[in-house]
Amino acid sequence: MVLETNLYFALIIIGALLILYEAINPGFFAAVPGTTMIVLGIMFLMGIDVFNTVWGVILGVASALIAASLSVLLYRRLSPEQLPTTLSRDSLIGREGKVIREVGGEEVFGKVLIAGVEWSARSTGRVLSPGTPVRVVSSEGVHVIVEEVQL
Template sequence: MVLPDLGLSVGWLLIVIGAVLLLVEIHSPGFFATVPATVMIFIGILLLLGIDIFNSGWGVVIGVVVAICAAGFTVWMYGRITPNESPTTISRDSLVGKEGLVIKNVDPNTLTGKVMIGTTEWSAHSTGAPIPVGKKVKVVDSEGVHIVVEEVA
């Protein structure tokens, strides 16, 4: 009679660990813990149902089949709920033609100038005269990791 109690304890332990792993996955998504969590929960349920997946020949087979099915289902479901869109990225070349605001004086000879375009701060230099803080500028080119701007009249 000790083995059924052990199976129940291990079953509940697997379910709890699986649930904790799912909570970790929800907090920090990345498909790190989803498959093991789902497999643990399903194996825990088998143990609670009284299927001896450790000592019985058929129990081992049932455990392996359920684990594979649970993993496959999780991968399939994860693929269905994951958006198919690529993440949005900003390249410096895509900024040409956009307007922004000078937040640190922009000079034609240095890269110490800063321009805010949307919500992103960029290092910049001007095409001609220095541009003071607060002036609107337009991106005319990009060089390396900074942009080239000119004042908007």
């Protein structure tokens, strides 16, 4: 009985950890299984055995479906209605950012921050120091080519 009770608490704890992980990393879709595990753990602790009787199975499945449905509805309500943002080196052309590690014209050791993402970069000409505002003019391979933005 003690082992079973520990397993039921483990279900609840794992479910809570999944929900916590979802809160930290939205989009992982751990809230639904987390909520379901919590509900099933509570049902077990209440003495409802969802494995040994037909009514237990029906009640367990119904409770899990209700918990999952409520999780999805709550998640939709809390999450913003927006399309996911996808950035590729080609979609950066024309965007502005700033140099975060010195960018030269020949080497690709420089780094720029464009739309909150760090990219390897080289300049169209002269060396650009950190903090310099830049605009992406093209891309080659896995890096972008930038020019200084004149303020």
